[in-house]
Amino acid sequence: xxxxxxxxxxxxxxxxxxxxxxxxxxxxxxxxxxxxxxxxxxxxxxxxxxxxxxxxxxxxxxxxxxxxxxxxxxxxxxxxxxxxxxxxxxxxxxxxxxxxxxxxxxx
Amino acid sequence: xxxxxxxxxxxxxxxxxxxxxxxxxxxxxxxxxxxxxxxxxxxxxxxxxxxxxxxxxxxxxxxxxxxxxxxxxxxxxxxxxxxxxxxxxxxxxxxxxxxxxxxxxxxxxxxxxxxxxxxxxxxxxxxxxxxxxxxxxxxxxxxxxxxxxxxxxxxxxxxxxxxxxxxxxxxxxxxxxxxxxxxxxxxxxxxxxxxxxxxxxxxxxxxxxxxxxxxxxxxxxxxxxxxxxxxxxxxxxxxxxxxxxxxxxxxxxxxxxxxxxxxxxxxxxxxxxxxxxxxxxxxxxxxxxxxxxxxxxxxxxxxxxxxxxxxxxxxxxxxxxxxxxxxxxxxxxxxxxxxxxxxxxxxxxxxxxxxxxxxxxxxxxxxxxxxxxxxxxxxxxxxxxxxxxxxxxx
Numbered sequence: 212x213x214x215x216x217x218x219x220x221x222x223x224x225x226x227x228x229x230x231x232x233x234x235x236x237x238x239x240x241x242x243x244x245x246x247x248x249x250x251x252x253x254x255x256x257x258x259x260x261x262x263x264x265x266x267x268x269x270x271x272x273x274x275x276x277x278x279x280x281x282x283x284x285x286x287x288x289x290x291x292x293x294x295x296x297x298x299x300x301x302x303x304x305x306x307x308x309x310x311x312x313x314x315x316x317x318x
Numbered sequence: 319x320x321x322x323x324x325x326x327x328x329x330x331x332x333x334x335x336x337x338x339x340x341x342x343x344x345x346x347x348x349x350x351x352x353x354x355x356x357x358x359x360x361x362x363x364x365x366x367x368x369x370x371x372x373x374x375x376x377x378x379x380x381x382x383x384x385x386x387x388x389x390x391x392x393x394x395x396x397x398x399x400x401x402x403x404x405x406x407x408x409x410x411x412x413x414x415x416x417x418x419x420x421x422x423x424x425x426x427x428x429x430x431x432x433x434x435x436x437x438x439x440x441x442x443x444x445x446x447x448x449x450x451x452x453x454x455x456x457x458x459x460x461x462x463x464x465x466x467x468x469x470x471x472x473x474x475x476x477x478x479x480x481x482x483x484x485x486x487x488x489x490x491x492x493x494x495x496x497x498x499x500x501x502x503x504x505x506x507x508x509x510x511x512x513x514x515x516x517x518x519x520x521x522x523x524x525x526x527x528x529x530x531x532x533x534x535x536x537x538x539x540x541x542x543x544x545x546x547x548x549x550x551x552x553x554x555x556x557x558x559x560x561x562x563x564x565x566x567x568x569x570x571x572x573x574x575x576x577x578x579x580x581x582x583x584x585x586x587x588x589x590x591x592x593x594x595x596x597x598x599x600x601x602x603x604x605x606x607x608x609x610x611x612x613x614x615x616x617x618x619x620x621x622x623x624x625x626x627x628x629x630x631x632x633x634x635x636x637x638x639x640x641x642x643x644x645x646x647x648x649x650x651x652x653x654x655x656x657x658x659x660x661x662x663x664x665x666x667x668x669x670x671x672x673x674x675x676x677x678x679x680x681x682x683x684x685x686x687x688x689x690x691x692x693x694x695x696x697x698x699x700x701x702x703x704x705x706x707x708x709x710x711x712x
Contacts, residue, residue: 255362261691263698272690273634273643274605288333289359289608291381 215306221245226269228260235297235308236260238280240267246280247297247308254290319419319586319619320345323408324390325398326424326559327351329359330591330607332379334422335388337615347390348416350408352425354395355446356380361604363449364474365636368456369481377446398425401566405584420618422611423563423574423582423589427556427602432466432525438533440550443475455549456482463487464537464547466525468495470635472553473512477637479551480515487545488517489537491524500644503654504673504685510665511687514638520545556602558593573600579623580614586621588614596627605632630701640666641690645697646683648675658692672696 215221215229221239229235234250236259246267250260257273268286270277276290283293298309322338324331327349335349351357358377366372380388393410400409401421408416429442441452452475455461461484465476468490479486488495496505512519520539528550529536537545558573568582569575573595580588580596591607594600606629613627632645652675659671670688674681674696681700686693 255359256366258690261694263694270694272694273641274608288336289379291384 212300213308213310215308218301218304218306221306224264226260226262226264228258229308231308231310234258234260235310236269237299237306237308238264238269240264240280245299245301245306247299248278248280248283249294249297251294252276252290253285253292253294259294319343321348321416321418322346322420322422322618323348323350323416323418324422324424325350325401325408326422326426326591326593327353327355327357327392327394328424328426328591328607329357329379329604330426330611331422331424332357333608333611334424334590334615335390337611338422338619339388341615341619343615343619345419347388348393348408348418349390350393350396350398350410350416352395352397353445353447356385356392356394358446360444363446364443364471365478367449368443368453368475368478370453370457374446397562399562401563401568401587403565403567405567405587419586421587422614422618423587423593424591424611425559425562425593427558427592429552430555430557432528432552432554434528435550435552437528437530437550439530439548440528440534440552442552443471444556452549452551456484460484461548462546463549463551464489464545465551465553466537467553467555468492468509468512468519468521469499469553469555470496470633470637472551473637474635475551475553476512476517477515477639479549480517480638484549486515486517488512488519489523489525489539489545490519490521493522495519495521499648500685501648501650501652501654501675507661507664507666508642508687510663511638511640513665514640517638556592558595558600560593571595577623578626578628579617580610580627581617581623586618588618590614599631601631603631603633605629630697630704632697640670640687642685642687643690643693643697644683644685645693646675646681646700648683649677652677652682659687659689 226238236250237247252271261272263270277286283296357379397411399411429444463479463484463486465472465488494505524540527538560570574589578597590610592602610627613625635642660667666687672686672689672692675683684696
């Protein structure tokens with residue numbers, strides 16, 4: 212369980228990158244839901260935390276691949292492989308990420 | 319339409335094949351590629367592939383599952399050498415012909431060459447085979463590398479060579495690299511990135527000759543200097559692969575001439591990617607190669623132009639640890655304003671910047687260095703405002 216930030220420091224529609232290895236991106240959607248996925252696009256080296264958040268989809272800032280935050284599945288090319296998703300909780304006002312077990316990669 | 323032939327097993331060729339199936343074409347699909355490789359992504363060749371961070375598996379654009387779903391006949395390692403006047407027969411260099419109802423031209427472009435570049439140690443960087451050969455040479459210990467041409471391929475390759483520990487000089491014939499792309503002011507700022515890794519940038523001189531008998535030993539410049547070199551990389555642009563279309567009914571002029579919907583002079587022949595001059599513009603951009611096929615295929619299947627492929631141009635470049643992104647249509651005389659971040663001593667600040675090109679109070683283009691999030695926002699604004707200024711139906 213990794214503390215990320217205080218909930219009020221992550222406004223709706225924003226995201227934050229966690230410097231784990233591999234790094235994780237935490238999103239707070241416009242509806243207030245929290246999601247965490249692997250930060251690096253499965254297509255090429257780009258940070259999804261810097262992507263465009265729309266609903267439960269994030270668009271990669273480099274080549275416009277899009278991922279569903281709920282499942283990690285790519286919704287369009289050029290990405291073909293999913294990103295891992297991670298559980299997020301809020302404890303005492305602090306956002307935490309629970310890294311998915313290291314059971315190989317999502318590829 | 320019973321048979322469609324995609325000529326070019328490239329990024330845009332593969333995207334066209336995908337679109338054909340996605341848009342309901344269930345006939346015979348033939349894909350012809352002159353390289354022996356299945357479709358692969360070229361941008362990493364000058365970057366992660368060259369430095370060894372990425373292998374060939376990571377370049378693949380498709381996999382066995384998708385290939386099976388596409389249900390195409392792949393003719394790889396075979397060059398198309400002609401298209402008949404009606405656009406109904408593709409001639410192959412092994413003597414075979416493919417009778418077809420529709421054609422997607424996706425033959426791309428080839429690296430422009432220099433006289434005398436047949437010497438050992440002289441490379442271009444366009445194909446996987448080019449990159450393989452260069453990579454082998456760059457793993458034999460420190461080399462003196464001269465890169466001819468300071469454009470994106472030249473700068474990225476120079477950056478990768480510097481990262482591998484080689485001594486690198488970039489020779490650019492113009493007074494600055496990338497001026498036509500970025501304008502003089504921002505071109506100067508981006509040229510300063512070369513200094514980050516100690517690459518020497520020589521500008522305003524052209525190459526007079528390559529020295530050497532079997533292997534290259536140096537690059538003679540127009541000002542009389544000779545730069546000693548073990549490896550020379552020629553990055554002086556690319557020419558569209560249209561020679562095979564001589565004798566066809568298609569209009570060729572620095573590319574295959576198409577309307578705004580990628581449709582050529584023949585309604586059942588469309589062109590996409592680097593080889594296509596769409597609505598007067600030939601953009602050698604990865605994004606164009608991935609966006610045009612959807613429109614081209616829609617028009618091909620409709621038998622006439624029902625959709626326009628005009629989008630806001632976008633390209634990126636990774637060099638010297640910096641990520642450059644540019645979108646829009648810059649014009650001569652646009653003013654440039656740094657809207658975020660800063661330029662320090664004529665170079666991008668450590669945390670980058672975002673610059674807007676402006677004309678009459680409107681943003682015409684944006685350039686960012688290491689500001690992907692702001693860039694993405696600005697690029698979307700551009701797309702939206704262009705939608706307002708130019709109705710989609712052109």
